[in-house]
Amino acid sequence: MITTARTLTITWIALIVATVAAFVLCEMGTDVGRWAIWAAMLIAALKAGVVLHVFMELHEGTIAWKLAFGVWLSFCTVLIAGLYYFTT
């Protein structure tokens, strides 16, 4: 599957919306509850996944590269969200 300019632009808009959504969520502060830590990091992980697959075209890579970056992405997400959630 070849990436098209249209796909890239739709992806860019989605990334912008997700970024602003995470900012608004976190700006609400403690009012929203601690679940927002996981929500914000889930948004970050989804954005990172989209950048990897669409912009970096990891979808064209081998299963080994996809697996390696999947491990990296999951590790960073769980590490940051988990340690914030359990140590704040």
Next chain:
Amino acid sequence: MQSGTAADRASVNFPSIWAFILADCFSFAILFTIVMTERIGQSDLFDKAARHLDAQLGLVNTLILITGSWLVALAVVAARRGDGAGARKWLLAAIAVSSAFGAIKLYEYSAKIGAGFTPITNDFFTYYYMLTGLHFLHYIGGMAALIALVFNLDFSKVSETSVLRWIVSVGIFWHMVDLLWLFIYPMLYLLPLI
């Protein structure tokens, strides 16, 4: 004009750039681990210190990096079509937009240092300068590579695999700068607000 999907796909299927990117990403994962484990036991200090950061500036910088990545990706698509002039135009746009990230980051550093928040203020600011500083070095490297591409690459030969690979490789590196920031931003700026 570039034709055929085989050449297109071949342009991202070379392991050297992916190995480099993966190694860099895991190096940052180690740094994330160090910062997050150092935060254990002094979460109050970290969260209070983090509230001195400007999350809105961080938001603007995130939007700039995402937009810069999009423009670089458009340059790759144009290059694959054999549109060298278009690829160069998108790369120039990416450089112009992304330069704002550097300006804002330098402003942010000067504002923080001016307010007395230096790398030796406390552990949070030590790690803040370390993480964002290393990321900033990657940003400078990426910007230098983009500028070198625009002024040194022969865009009239963009259909040649070697030329296309240069654009794709620099593009992948530039996206990594964006990718790393997508974790640094919530970790340092956003989550302490919750």
